Amino acid sequence: MEKLEDFLSGEQIILGFSQNALLAVLLCGLVATSSGIIARRLLFPRIIDLISKTERIDGRDIFAPRSLGWMIGFLIMSLTLDWIGNNGDPVWNENYMNTISNLFYAGFVVLMLLAAFRLVDYIDVLIVVEGDDMAARRSLASVAESIGRVVVVVVGFFIVAGLAGVDANSFVAGLGVTGLVIALAAKDSVANMFGAISILIDQPFNVGDWIVVGSVEGEVISIGLRTTQIRSSADTMITVPNSNITNSSVENFSQRRFRRIQPTFDFEVNSDPDALKKFCDSLCKQVVDDPRSMKSEDSWIRVKSFAPSMVIVATNFYCMSSAATQREFTEDILLMARARAKDNQLNFHEPRRREHQQL
Template sequence: MDMLDEFMDGPERFGGFSTGTLTVVLACALLSFGAGIASRRMIFPRLMDALSKIERIEEGNPFAPKSLRWMVVFFVMWYSLDWLSAMVVLDDGGLRESGPVWDAELMETVMTVAWGGFVVLVLLTAYRLVDYLDAFIVVEGDNMAARRSLASVAESIGRLAVVVVGFFVVAGLFGVNLNGLIAGLGITGLALALAARDSVANVFGAISIIVDQPFNVGDWIIVEDVEGEVVTIGLRTTTLRTGADTMVTIPNSNITNSPVENFSHRRFRRIRPSFEFEEDSNAAQLRQFCESLCEQVLADPRCTKPEDSWVRVTETLPSKITVSTNFYCASSGKTQREFTEDILLMARARGNESGLKFHEPRRRAQM
């Protein structure tokens, strides 16, 4: 300490700073920047590895947000200057006996700005770090869709909490007296409660969605005649991306009070093509068609639930005979499309083999 005090001592040369004091202040600034870079690129990733319960849902930048770096820079700078200012010793006449030689008023302003910047950056960093909550969310069975849903709601709650706390912190930082505002809340509480009724209902709707899990992020659903993929589940609304690539926002309270059809929870997909033959088709030919088509489709490895699969004559009219089918395949859109196409081609081949004529309305109109 004596060596540092001796180093900072000397005549004023640069704006009220001695050469030694200016050197120490610049060293503090360099130290602050170094601490900020190290905290973002080295310390934060190691802390995440040590504390996180599971890998993050989205593999992104492993480093902390840039606001954390600047938060550390402002804090280390403020702490260093505050430590240096504590070394100042004044004599009975108010003159400096030891400590840094600098412009005290200027450095007081710098420390105030550094502290204010640190507080604001703490709030900004907390808001940014909410995105990292998914590394601490673990669900039974490692259900990725459930993790996405929980992370979506947790991030919404976290951001709301940071905004509310930040409002009071920043107000206090600027010397705003909140006592009157808090007292006024008691008078206007009823009006606020009535105005926020829908918002509260939406928040409880989000909680119901997370608890009951009628769907998760990434599921394809239909709710209130809107069909699309669940993109986010927020505190107030749930966002769907439709097949037309548009975004639809639905209040959570509406979802909890409406039927939800979830296509992503299907265990299988149903295939039900039907075929129409001329009214003079022979019964034996029709029976041969039904049996041969059913046998060929059931032999395909993509076919599931054979006990519930069938091909039968379901309707006879004066102009045509209808044969309906019922088959199942795995819950895959690609498999369903390919299998449906193959069943149609099989039916055409089996119909020609059986000597049947497919119904053609235009031919009858010409006759």
């Protein structure tokens, strides 16, 4: 320490600083700036790589928010100035340096809160993983981010109040009465928060699901602490309070195990009964044998009813739960029906031709 004291000693040249003391302050600033840059651009991406639970995120492509770099820099600056003041005998203005050190520490606290608020966006790195429950984990991450921001704001409020010299005991006691008043005034917001928790626990739907809630239908985009955002088929964004969702029935189309296909076919009234029977059996076998078909034991095709001018054949088939598969399979079933009708010399009902024959 004697060498440090000798280095920091000397005559005052500017604002009460010796030449070496001023140089030490500049070196502290350089070290603090370098530490912030290293922490933001090197350490943070490596930490993200280590704790990330999904390979889709490459820590090398991620930079921490700038507030994190400044936070590290301010902390290093405050600690080094305090260490020099306590372990050396620098020739500088004590009052001036104490004020600077306190300002750096206060800046560190404020930047820490800002960095924490920004780092909430990285919660999905810890929660979201590849797997079958990806949608559920995205929903959890969405709610966790909202809760995280609220926690950061509340904790930051108490920290800033403490730095301002507010007595914590009297402050907390005052919050008891104030909190009751706020809770009564903001009961809808509280209900929405509990609604978010209910959605998170019960999981009636997840982010990415297509749902119907009351008169609202669309894809779930995000689940927040107060509201859930749904994008409609018209590409509009609908914001629904969570309390409304928990108090309403939710129809989740994304949870369907299969999709039903029920085309009907109308044949001329004078169609041969044996030909109709062969048509039904052959078409049913062809559809059931298709790899896209499901629930073969519940699939059927039968003559449903007779009308004055036609015979109505009803069908009931199932396919895997995919809109694209349903559209493609429905088209193929119609083409199969046309081919089987031709094989059995059956004519589809044409009202205009029937009217022409009557004339």
